[in-house]
Every structure is written in C-alpha cells, then in structure tokens.
Amino acid sequence: xxxxxxxxxxxxxxxxxxxxxxxxxxxxxxxxxxxxxxxxxxxxxxxxxxxxxxxxxxxxxxxxxxxxxxxxxxxxxxxxxxxxxxxxxxxxxxxxxxxxxxxxxxxxxxxxxxxxxxxxxxxxxxxxxxxxxxxxxxxxxxxxxxxxxxxxxxxxxxxxxxxxxxxxxxxxxxxxxxxxxxxxxxxxxxxxxxxxxxxxxxxxxxxxxxxxxxxxxxxxxxxxxxxxxxxxxxxxxxxxxxxxxxxxxxxxxxxxxxxxxxxxxxxxxxxxxxxxxxxxxxxxxxxxxxxxxxxxxxxxxxxxxxxxxxxxxxxxxxxxxxxxxxxxxxxxxxxxxxxxxxxxxxxxxxxxxxxxxxxxxxxxxxxxxxxxxxxxxxxxxxxxxxxxxxxxxxxxxxxxxxxxxxxxxxxxxxxxxxxxxxxxxxxxxxxxxxxxxxxxxxxxxxxxxxxxxxxxxxxxxxxxxxxxxxxxxxxxxxxxxxxxxxxxxxxxxxxxxxxx
Amino acid sequence: xxxxxxxxxxxxxxxxxxxxxxxxxxxxxxxxxxxxxxxxxxxxxxxxxxxxxxxxxxxxxxxxxxxxxxxxxxxxxxxxxxxxxxxxxxxxxxxxxxxxxxxxxxxxxxxxxxxxxxxxxxxxxxxxxxxxxxxxxxxxxxxxxxxxxxxxxxxxxxxxxxxxxxxxxxxxxxxxxxxxxxxxxxxxxxxxxxxxxxxxxxxxxxxxxxxxxxxxxxxxxxxxxxxxxxxxxxxxxxxxxxxxxxxxxxxxxxxxxxxxxxxxxxxxxxxxxxxxxxxxxxxxxxxxxxxxxxxxxxxxxxxxxxxxxxxxxxxxxxxxxxxxxxxxxxxxxxxxxxxxxxxxxxxxxxxxxxxxxxxxxxxxxxxxxxxxxxxxxxxxxxxxxxxxxxxxxxxxxxxxxxxxxxxxxxxxxxx
Numbered sequence: 001x002x003x004x005x006x007x008x009x010x011x012x013x014x015x016x017x018x019x020x021x022x023x024x025x026x027x028x029x030x031x032x033x034x035x036x037x038x039x040x041x042x043x044x045x046x047x048x049x050x051x052x053x054x055x056x057x058x059x060x061x062x063x064x065x066x067x068x069x070x071x072x073x074x075x076x077x078x079x080x081x082x083x084x085x086x087x088x089x090x091x092x093x094x095x096x097x098x099x100x101x102x103x104x105x106x107x108x109x110x111x112x113x114x115x116x117x118x119x120x121x122x123x124x125x126x127x128x129x130x131x132x133x134x135x136x137x138x139x140x141x142x143x144x145x146x147x148x149x150x151x152x153x154x155x156x157x158x159x160x161x162x163x164x165x166x167x168x169x170x171x172x173x174x175x176x177x178x179x180x181x182x183x184x185x186x187x188x189x190x191x192x193x194x195x196x197x198x199x200x201x202x203x204x205x206x207x208x209x210x211x212x213x214x215x216x217x218x219x220x221x222x223x224x225x226x227x228x229x230x231x232x233x234x235x236x237x238x239x240x241x242x243x244x245x246x247x248x249x250x251x252x253x254x255x256x257x258x259x260x261x262x263x264x265x266x267x268x269x270x271x272x273x274x275x276x277x278x279x280x281x282x283x284x285x286x287x288x289x290x291x292x293x294x295x296x297x298x299x300x301x302x303x304x305x306x307x308x309x310x311x312x313x314x315x316x317x318x319x320x321x322x323x324x325x326x327x328x329x330x331x332x333x334x335x336x337x338x339x340x341x342x343x344x345x346x347x348x349x350x351x352x353x354x355x356x357x358x359x360x361x362x363x364x365x366x367x368x369x370x371x372x373x374x375x376x377x378x379x380x381x382x383x384x385x386x387x388x389x390x391x392x393x394x395x396x397x398x399x400x401x402x403x404x405x406x407x408x409x410x411x412x413x414x415x416x417x418x419x420x421x422x423x424x425x426x427x428x429x430x431x432x433x434x435x436x437x438x439x440x441x442x443x444x445x446x447x448x449x450x451x452x453x454x455x456x457x458x459x460x461x462x463x464x465x466x467x468x469x470x471x472x473x474x475x476x477x478x479x480x481x482x483x484x485x486x487x488x489x490x491x492x493x494x495x496x497x498x499x500x
Numbered sequence: 501x502x503x504x505x506x507x508x509x510x511x512x513x514x515x516x517x518x519x520x521x522x523x524x525x526x527x528x529x530x531x532x533x534x535x536x537x538x539x540x541x542x543x544x545x546x547x548x549x550x551x552x553x554x555x556x557x558x559x560x561x562x563x564x565x566x567x568x569x570x571x572x573x574x575x576x577x578x579x580x581x582x583x584x585x586x587x588x589x590x591x592x593x594x595x596x597x598x599x600x601x602x603x604x605x606x607x608x609x610x611x612x613x614x615x616x617x618x619x620x621x622x623x624x625x626x627x628x629x630x631x632x633x634x635x636x637x638x639x640x641x642x643x644x645x646x647x648x649x650x651x652x653x654x655x656x657x658x659x660x661x662x663x664x665x666x667x668x669x670x671x672x673x674x675x676x677x678x679x680x681x682x683x684x685x686x687x688x689x690x691x692x693x694x695x696x697x698x699x700x701x702x703x704x705x706x707x708x709x710x711x712x713x714x715x716x717x718x719x720x721x722x723x724x725x726x727x728x729x730x731x732x733x734x735x736x737x738x739x740x741x742x743x744x745x746x747x748x749x750x751x752x753x754x755x756x757x758x759x760x761x762x763x764x765x766x767x768x769x770x771x772x773x774x775x776x777x778x779x780x781x782x783x784x785x786x787x788x789x790x791x792x793x794x795x796x797x798x799x800x801x802x803x804x805x806x807x808x809x810x811x812x813x814x815x816x817x818x819x820x821x822x823x824x825x826x827x828x829x830x831x832x833x834x835x836x837x838x839x840x841x842x843x844x845x846x847x848x849x850x851x852x853x854x855x856x857x858x859x860x861x862x863x864x865x866x867x868x869x870x871x872x873x874x875x876x877x878x879x880x881x882x883x884x885x886x887x888x889x890x891x892x893x894x895x896x897x898x899x900x901x902x903x904x905x906x907x908x909x910x911x912x913x914x915x
Contacts, residue, residue, distance in 0.1 A: 111853045116846055117860035140542045144599045155598060175529040175536050176636075180598060220592070221601050223504050227511035228557060229547035232756035232769050238550030242543065253545055261548050268757070268769075389576045420575075424567060424679070 004040055007031075011096060012046035016189035017167035017202040020045070020096075021088035028100050032074045038104045043096030076106050077113055083128035086135075089165050090127045098124060134162045138169045141247045142184060145215035155182040158211035159250055164188050170200050185211055208249075218252040225253040231264035279304035279394035291320050291405045294398070298371060304394040306372035306387075311336045316367030316402050324481035325408035325442075326350075327399065327418040328368045329450055333382050336373035341366045346452035350414075353451075353471045359478050367402055369418040370395045384452075392421050403441045411442045412477040414470075415450025423447060434473045436480065444480055448473035501582055503592065509582040513562040513573050514608060517665075517721060518751040522554040522603035522638040524716035525660040533634025534598055537660065542603050555606040555640060556596055560584055560621055564610030568667070568678035569764055570726045570755065573610050583612075586624045593629060597637055604638030604660075605629070611644065619647035619655065626658035638716075643693060645686040652692045653713075656700075661716040661748075664689040666741065669734045673727045677764070687744075693718045694745040717748040724778060725755040725770025732801035735781050739792035742785065752778045777803040784809060787841045788834045811837040814874060824876040826855050838871035 009027050011020040024043065031041055084099050092098075102120050106112055113121055144155035155177070161169075166186050173182065174193055183192040185206035192201050248254045281303025286293055295315040301307060314331040317340055326342075334344035342350055354361045369392055375382040387395075399421065403411070413419040416429045422445055423437060429447055436444040448470050457463040523541030530536075543552035561583035562573045572579060584592075593605045607625055611618050622641050629635040641659040643652055656662055664686055668674050671683045693714065700713035720741065724734060738750050754770030781803060784790040788810070795809050796802070804812055814821060814837045823836055825847055833844045843864050850856060855878040862868050873882050 114849050114852065115854045116850055117854070117856070117863045119863075122863055136540075136542070140544050142600050146599070157600070172538070177534055177598070178529050178531055179534060215599065217595050217599060220504055220507060221596065221599070223507050224511050224556065224596075225545065225547065225553065227508050228515045228553060230515050230549050230551075230756060233549040233551075233772065235550035235772075236548050239546040239548055242550070242552065243546040251545065257548060264548065388578050390578045393576060 006039075007036065007041045009041060009043050009096075010046060011043055015202065016204060017170075017191070019085075019088040019164060019167065021085055024088065024096050024099065028103055029074060031100065032103065032107065038097070038101040041097070041100060043100065045093060045096075074103070074107055076103060077110070079113055080106060083124065086131040086168070087124060087127040089131050089163050089168055091163050092127060095127055098127070131163050131165060131168070135165050135168050137161075137244075137247060138165060139172050141243075141251060142169075142173070143250055143252060144182060145212040146217070147212050151181065153181065155180055156185070156211050157183070157250070158185045158206070158208050160187055160246075162246065166191055167202070174198075174200055215252075222253055222256055226256050226260055229260060231260075231267040234261065234264045236261055279390060280397065281394055282397045285397045285401050289401060289405060291316070291402065294401055294405060298398065301371065301398070303397075304372075304391050306370070306374055306391060309375070310372035312339050313371045314339055314341055314368060314373070315371070316365060317341055318365030318367075319363065320365075320406065322363060322365035322406065323409040324364050324477055325403065325406060325411045326364055326366045326414060327411060327422065328366070328414045329417040329452075330368050330370035330384075330387055331373045332384055332452070333373065333375070336382075341368055345455055346450065349451040349454060349467075353467070353474055357471060357475050357478065359474070365406055365408065367399070369399055369421045371398055387417065392417060396421055400441070408442060408481070410436075410444045410446065410477050410481040411439075412474065413445065413447040415453060417450075419447035433469065434476065436476075444477075446473060446477050446480075448477075503588055506582040506584055506588070507558070507592070509580050510559045510562055510584060511557065513579075513610075514557045514559050514606075516572060516753065516756075517557065517606075517608060518551075518753045519640070519663065519719055519721060519749070520552050520554045520557060520606065521661075521716075521719070521749065522640075524748060525638065525712075526715070527636050527660075530634055530636050533636060534594065535604070535636030537603070537636070537638050544601055544603065554603045555638065556593055556602045556604070557606040558584070558589070558592075558608075560589065560607060560609040560618075560625065561612055562610050563612050565613075566611050566678070566680045568681060570668070570677050570723055586621070586628060589625045590628050590633065593637075594633060594635065597635070602637075604635075604640070606640040606642075608642035609644070615644040615647040616651060619644045619651040623651060623655050623658065626655065630658045640716075643689050643718075645681065645689045647689070649692045649696075652689065653696055656693065656696060656713040657711055659714055661719060662693050662714045663719045663721070664693070665721045666690075666737075666750075667722060668727065669722050669724065669729045669737050673729055677726060690718065690720070690741075690745045690747075718745065719747055719749040719751065721751040721753060723753050723755050725774065726765055730796075730801035731774075731778065731781070731803045732796040732798065734778060735785070735795055736792045738782060739785055750782060752782070771805065773805050774803070777805060777809060781809045789831050808837070810835070811870075821874045822876050822882050823874060825861070826851050826876075826878060836871060836874050838867055838874070 011023050011027075013020040013023065027043075080102070087095050087099060098120070102112075102124050105120060112118060115121060116125060138159060138161050142157045142159045144157045147154050147156060166184065166189050169184075170191050173184065177193065178198060179195050181193065181195055184190060187207065188205045190203045190206050192203065193199075194201070243251075281301050284297060284301040284303055286297050289297065298313045298315050301313055307313065310331070314335050318325075328341060328346075331341060332344040332346065335341055335347070341347070351361050354364075370387045372395075373382075374385045374387050374391070376385050377383075411422065413422055416427075419427050419429055422439060422441055423432075427447065429449065433448050434446060436446050439445045449466050451470065454463050454466045454470065457466060520543075521541055522537065523539060525537050526539040527535075527537045541554060543554050545553040547553060559573070561581070562579070563581050563583060564571075564573045564575055567575045589605070589607065593602075596602045597604070605625075607622055609618050609622055612621075622644070626639050626641055629639065638661075639659045640661040640663065641655050643655065643662045643664040645664050652662070666683065666686055667678055667681060674681050674683055697713050697717070700710055704710040704712070722734070722737075734752075741747055741750060752775050754772060754775040755766065756769040757765070781795045784795060785792060790813070794813060803809055807815075814835065820832075820835065823832055825833065825836075830844060830848060833839060833847065834841060839847075843866060846864055847856060850860070854860075857879040858868055858872065858877050859879075861871065861877065872880065876882070
C-alpha cells in the first residue's frame with residue numbers, strides 16, 4: 001500500500017508587516033473543502049523553509065476554486081480566529097500545522113475549544129498566550145531615544161521582541177504617541193509613524209547600530225530608578241521573573257543593577273545604625289531629680305555631639321519656686337563662656353523688657369531647649385548656628401526633667417526652636433504666639449519671639465514691633481503666673497514638693 | 501538644587517508608598533497630546549526589590565509640618581528637603597512618558613502650610629498636564645486628608661485615581677505614632693471621594709457628557725508591623741473599609757527601617773511574608789467570598805506565617821471536604837486550597853463538556869500535590885483518613901522536624 005503524498009504549502013507574506021495569517025486562512029479553507037487530512041499537509045514559512053527556488057520544496061498546489069454557496073464554507077467559533085490570529089505571529093515553525101489540525105478537529109467537535117485541557121487546545125492557547133505576553137512586554141520595554149534632525153524631534157527605539165509582533169504592537173504606539181514622530185526598529189522589520197498624516201510605514205529589519213546610542217534623559221531616568229528602590233526589600237528573583245533577561249539589552253536602567261543589588265545590604269545596615277545611633281540625653285538624666293541635682297548632672301552630658309565643641313553645658317538659673325519658666329533656644333557665645341543663660345546681648349534685651357515691665361529677672365527661671373552652644377568658627381569669631389532637630393530632640397529629656405522638677409505655672413517659649421520642642425512641629429510662631437496652650441508639660445504654655453531675633457532684624461520699625469510683641473507676651477505670661485490663686489491645693493503641693 | 505538632585509530626594513521619599521498601579525481607567529488618545537490608557541496597566545520596569553515601576557512616583561515636596569513617627573518625612577527628621585515646582589513635575593512627566601519609561605504620574609506631597617494649600621498644589625500639576633499639555637496618560641493624585649470637599653471634586657476631574665492613606669490600622673495606632681492625624685478626618689476624605697464618584701457615575705448614566713470622576717476609583721495604604729496591632733484587627737479594618745468606601749485596593753506595607761527613624765519604631769523590617777499573608781487574606785475577602793471573621797480567630801489573631809490562610813481555613817473545617825471538582829458550585833470550589841479563581845472559572849467551563857481528571861488539573865498548572873487531599877476528580881478519591889483525621893498543625897510540623905522519613909511516607913500514602 002502506498003502512503004498518500006503529503007502536500008507541502010509555503011506561506012510567503014508579501015510585506016514585512018504581514019504575519020501570513022490571511023494566506024494560511026485561504027489555504028486552510030480550501031484544504032478543508034477538499035477534505036485534506038491534517039496528517040497529509042505540511043505548512044512552511046518562507047523565512048524558515050529551504051528556498052523553493054532551489055527545488056527542495058514543490059510549488060504550492062493550485063488553489064481550488066471556492067464554491068460561492070456559503071453553506072459549504074467551514075465555520076469556526078470566533079474565539080478560534082481571535083487566538084489563531086495571535087498564534088500566527090509566533091516564531092514556532094509548527095504553528096500553521098497546529099492551527100490546521102485544530103481547525104480540522106473543530107469541524108467534528110464544536111465544543112472542543114471549551115476543553116482547555118485537550119492537548120491540542122492547550123498548545124494552541126499557549127501559543128497565543130505567549131504572543132500576547134510578548135506584546136505586553138513590548139508595550140512596556142520599548143525605550144525611545146530622542147534625536148533632533150531637520151524635521152524636528154524624532155523618537156527612535158530598537159527592540160528585539162521574542163515573536164514577530166511589530167505589526168500587532170503598532171496600534172498601541174500609534175494611539176499613545178500620535179503627535180510624535182517615532183520609529184521602532186526590530187531585527188525582523190521596522191515601523192515609522194508620521195504625525196502629520198497619522199500613518200505608519202513599515203520597512204525592513206534593522207540592527208541595533210542603526211538606533212541612536214543615547215538620550216540626554218537617561219541619566220535622570222537612572223536617578224529615578226535607583227531612588228525609588230527600597231534596599232530593605234531586596235528581591236531580585238521576583239524582578240527577573242517579571243523582567244526577563246532577554247529584554248535587558250535595551251533598558252538603560254539595567255546598567256545600575258549590579259551596584260544597586262550589591263550595595264543594598266550595606267545601605268540597610270547603615271539605616272539601622274543611624275536609627276540606633278539617634279542621639280539622646282536620656283541616659284544622662286537622673287530620674288525624679290531636683291533642680292540642683294539636674295544642674296550637677298548636666299555637666300557630664302554626652303547625649304549628642306555638641307559637647308565636643310562647647311566650653312560647658314549651660315544649666316537653667318532661677319529660684320526653685322519660680323512660677324514662670326522662660327525657655328530659650330541654646331546658649332550663645334557669652335553664655336557658653338559664663339555658664340549662665342541669657343547673659344549675652346539677647347539676655348540684655350530681655351532684662352530691659354523685664355525692667356520696663358517691673359518684673360524682677362531673678363524671680364524667673366530661665367533655661368534653654370538645647371544646653372550646649374553650637375557654632376561655626378569664623379576666624380576668631382564663633383558664629384551661632386541653629387541646632388538640628390535631632391539635637392533638640394536629644395536634649396529634650398533635660399528640659400522635661402527641669403519642668404518636672406520646677407512645675408511652673410506658665411512656660412514662655414522664646415523663639416521657634418523651643419516652641420517646637422514643647423508645642424509640636426506644626427506650631428507656627430508668628431501665627432500662634434501669645435496664645436496660652438495647655439500641654440502635657442504645663443497648663444499654660446505660651447510662645448513668643450526670641451530676643452536675638454529682634455536684635456538680628458535690620459529694619460528698626462520692625463524690630464520695634466517685635467520688641468513690643470515680646471514685651472506684651474512676657475507681660476501676659478508674668479501676670480498669668482501671678483494670678484491670685486486660682487492656684488488650687490494640687491498646685492500648692494506641687495510647689496512644696498519641688499523645693500529642694 | 502537641580503532637577504536631578506530634587507528627583508533623587510523626592511523619589512526616595514515617595515518609595516514607601518507601595519501603590520504603583522496604572523490599571524482600571526481607559527482613556528483613548530486625544531490626538532492633541534501624548535498619552536492614552538487602555539485599562540490594563542503596564543509595568544515599564546522592575547526594581548531589584550521586585551516592585552513594578554509603572555508611574556513616576558514622586559512627592560511635590562518632602563517638607564512636612566506633621567510629625568508622624570513612622571514617616572521618613574516627618575517634621576522632626578534631619579533628612580534633606582526639596583520642593584519641585586509645578587513646571588518641573590509637568591516636564592519631567594512628559595519627558596519620561598515620551599520615551600515610554602512610564603504610564604503616568606503618581607503625585608503625593610508632604611503637608612505644607614495647610615491641607616488645602618497642599619491639595620491645591622497637587623491639583624495645579626494635574627490640571628496643567630491635562631488642560632495645557634492634553635496629557636492622556638494615567639494620573640494618580642494623593643488626596644490630602646482634611647482638605648476641603650471642593651478640592652477633592654476638582655482633583656477627581658483630572659486624576660484617574662485618588663487615594664487617601666489610612667496610614668495605620670487603628671485610631672489607637674495613629675494616636676501613638678501620628679499625633680496630627682485622625683482616622684475620622686482620613687475617612688471623611690475617603691467618603692468625599694466615594695460619594696462624589698457615585699454621584700457623577702449616576703449622572704453619567706442619564707447625561708452621557710458628564711465628565712468621569714476618578715475613573716480608576718480610590719485606594720489606600722496602611723503600614724503594618726510598626727505597632728503590635730494584630731492581623732485580626734487589620735483584616736476587620738480592611739473589610740470595613742472595602743464595604744464603606746468601595747476601595748479598589750488596600751496596599752499593606754510592611755514597616756521597613758529608614759534613616760533617622762524614631763526610636764519608638766522597631767529596628768527590623770516586618771517580614772515580607774507577613775505582608776504576603778495579609779494580601780492573601782485580602783484576596784480571600786475580595787475574590788473568594790470569605791468573611792473577615794473566617795480568616796482569623798480571636799484565639800489566634802495573627803496569620804500563620806508558615807501556611808497560607810486558605811489552607812489554614814480548610815484544615816479547621818474538615819467537614820467541608822473533600823470537594824468534587826466535577827460537581828461543586830463555584831463558591832465551594834473557591835474554598836479549595838490551591839485553586840485560584842481563574843482556574844475555578846476554567847474548571848466550570850470545561851466540566852460542561854468533559855469530566856476532569858487529576859491529569860487535567862495538572863495541565864491547568866494546578867499543583868496536584870497540594871490540592872489532592874481536598875478534592876475528588878473523575879479518577880481520584882482522597883485517602884479516607886484525610887484530611888479530617890490529619891494531626892493538628894503544630895504536631896505535624898514538630899513531627900516533620902523529628903523524623904522526616906515517617907512523615908514523608910505517610911504523605912506518600914495520602915497522595
């Protein structure tokens with residue numbers, strides 16, 4: 001018995017963007033009509049098959065005439081055509097044969113496509129799925145580079161898709177970048193978009209050297225890529241599974257990967273270290289201490305690095321029975337040398353205000369939010385420098401212990417630093433000054449400007465305003481601290497307890 | 501400070517926000533500017549932490565008047581600060597977009613001056629992109645809790661997604677770690693987004709020209725592991741947020757250490773697997789018909805890090821198994837450990853024409869080893885002693901350590 005001859009068919013697309021699907025569809029329709037069994041037909045691609053001109057393959061059989069009565073035409077579910085269209089762009093040389101075999105089986109079993117576990121259906125679906133996946137990745141990983149030529153901006157990308165999908169991908173880029181002039185080059189073919197005519201032109205394949213070598217924006221993109229990555233969550237295998245290595249060659253951010261990955265662990269370690277090393281004076285502050293004890297303990301404080309540079313820690317001064325506590329920012333040059341708060345020019349201004357208001361400065365307890373002087377050396381001068389927030393935080397245990405020991409009726413914060421230390425980060429001095437606020441430290445916490453801010457103001461009139469403002473706030477704080485005794489039994493006992 | 505330095509600071513500050521989705525909204529190309537969204541969302545790159553880079557995710561500024569302990573940008577932190585101008589953000593977005601690096605912009609900000617002022621700044625960026633540059637890409641704008649309702653209404657016209665972060669699972673956590681934030685205020689903002697969206701969607705059914713309001717809905721994020729709130733509380737909180745504000749997603753971010761953190765915070769990162777288990781629980785709520793009360797119990801309020809929550813539920817309910825994949829209804833099939841909702845739908849389609857066997861399940865890429873104790877197929881019945889008489893969990897794991905040989909032989913018998 002002689003085995004029937006296998007018909008060889010060559011799918012030979014005419015244009016670079018054609019997948020050959022319509023050619024296959026015509027052949028398949030005719031073969032079905034002539035009742036050709038799947039085993040007796042063998043499809044080839046023009047680019048894979050040995051050239052027919054060498055005589056290795058017989059020429060395609062003449063196409064049988066399709067009879068016009070459509071009832072004889074084969075029918076297939078729409079979902080077959082949809083997926084077959086995608087599968088046609090796959091690089092597998094067997095796809096045409098698989099499609100024909102499935103088409104043949106579908107004529108006998110209309111429901112076959114629903115049975116995804118059927119080996120033929122499963123292979124068919126997986127071809128189409130792989131093409132869709134490659135298409136999705138192409139939408140994601142094409143990277144344009146901008147060049148300027150005579151006609152203006154031109155965005156050019158080189159991409160190497162796993163399958164022959166450029167024509168499938170073009171509508172996406174055409175819609176997204178309709179107003180740009182762009183070109184995508186792939187090894188198989190290329191496409192250029194003309195924004196004026198809103199049309200795409202396909203051309204031959206290209207190699208990488210035909211695309212621009214760089215883009216000015218890539219270093220910004222790399223900056224973004226390395227900043228948005230969280231080294232504490234390093235997980236390169238997940239990254240590789242989503243962004244397979246085959247696509248890496250055209251992604252500018254990939255150059256950074258080795259250094260990002262190797263440096264991640266040390267970055268996390270340094271984060272934890274800086275957190276652990278957050279400075280705090282807490283270990284140096286005695287618990288339940290009186291003011292005298294605090295003053296003695298303060299000189300040993302090494303809670304933050306400021307103690308290295310300052311002459312000495314400046315303790316608070318004033319009677320332990322004081323009802324009004326003044327909190328400044330930090331000691332200045334004079335205070336640092338004298339070891340007493342508010343003895344420099346700013347202190348002088350404060351004392352002047354006190355005199356004018358008939359307040360004895362000695363009746364007040366004066367201290368600072370930060371106990372050591374912070375400065376920058378300029379020649380012989382030591383120029384005051386604002387303490388960093390971390391230094392204010394580090395020193396807060398001292399201030400809290402002083403408040404605890406003194407239990408003042410009223411606290412007057414002088415300047416934004418001390419106001420923020422006691423009233424929270426949202427406190428805005430110029431908006432909220434002079435309003436008594438109840439805090440966990442004291443029933444009446446008031447803020448006003450720091451006298452040195454008045455001294456720094458160049459404008460005389462403005463300085464006068466600020467001085468008036470400080471004086472008014474000071475007067476209010478003073479009068480509230482001396483209000484005839486709403487002071488209840490509790491406050492009385494507080495005072496007596498706090499006396500040394 | 502140049503754009504690159506600002507980008508470095510403000511992208512770094514934004515990286516603790518997990519959300520980077522660009523799906524859920526469709527917008528056709530408008531022919532006047534670049535950009536369209538086709539609803540699927542595209543990840544243009546992945547960073548070594550395995551996260552997708554879909555949007556240009558930055559803060560407008562990392563100056564902040566709030567002092568939330570868990571946040572890297574809190575007022576009392578010494579980090580470097582920067583602020584983008586509106587124009588800088590707009591041109592950066594367009595330049596990245598034109599090179600196909602991103603799907604769009606995710607803009608958030610530290611609170612400067614007031615919630616209203618901050619929100620106005622964010623809206624300016626979105627408005628300039630949409631109206632001046634006819635940008636058709638995806639825009640996700642953070643809704644600043646406590647800003648006025650009219651600003652939310654404007655923002656939703658330009659943004660595809662709005663999100664207000666719930667930050668921490670409970671109000672007590674907020675009191676502890678974010679003193680200026682209150683869950684009532686955050687939820688008011690969520691409510692404003694939800695009710696405005698519902699209103700506009702209803703209007704559009706009657707008047708087709710009604711503009712879309714935040715077509716990709718709203719999402720939120722909570723940091724887990726910064727306090728000792730249990731998974732039980734987190735899951736209940738999630739369930740109530742989903743039902744009250746119809747959120748598209750809740751993002752759970754395991755707390756991770758960052759420079760200059762407050763000492764009240766844990767030093768070590770929350771294990772990634774806890775975050776993973778919470779997402780599994782979240783999926784069970786949204787796609788698998790589970791109730792919050794079924795996932796954890798008051799006695800064991802935390803998710804088991806070694807077993808996924810669905811398997812754990814199955815082990816607690818031996819009476820519900822085995823399940824016949826060729827007969828059980830959808831909601832029952834969804835309860836089978838190892839069966840995802842997509843495969844459940846495939847099984848439902850296939851079994852109308854074909855009785856499924858174990859081999860068929862394997863072809864659907866189901867792990868037969870893990871699923872087989874729970875199901876019946878055309879050619880398979882589980883061993884009668886399984887799973888009801890399976891030893892309690894802890895014993896099993898102890899045995900595994902003690903003598904792997906005996907356990908694996910019993911397991912073989914079971915399979």
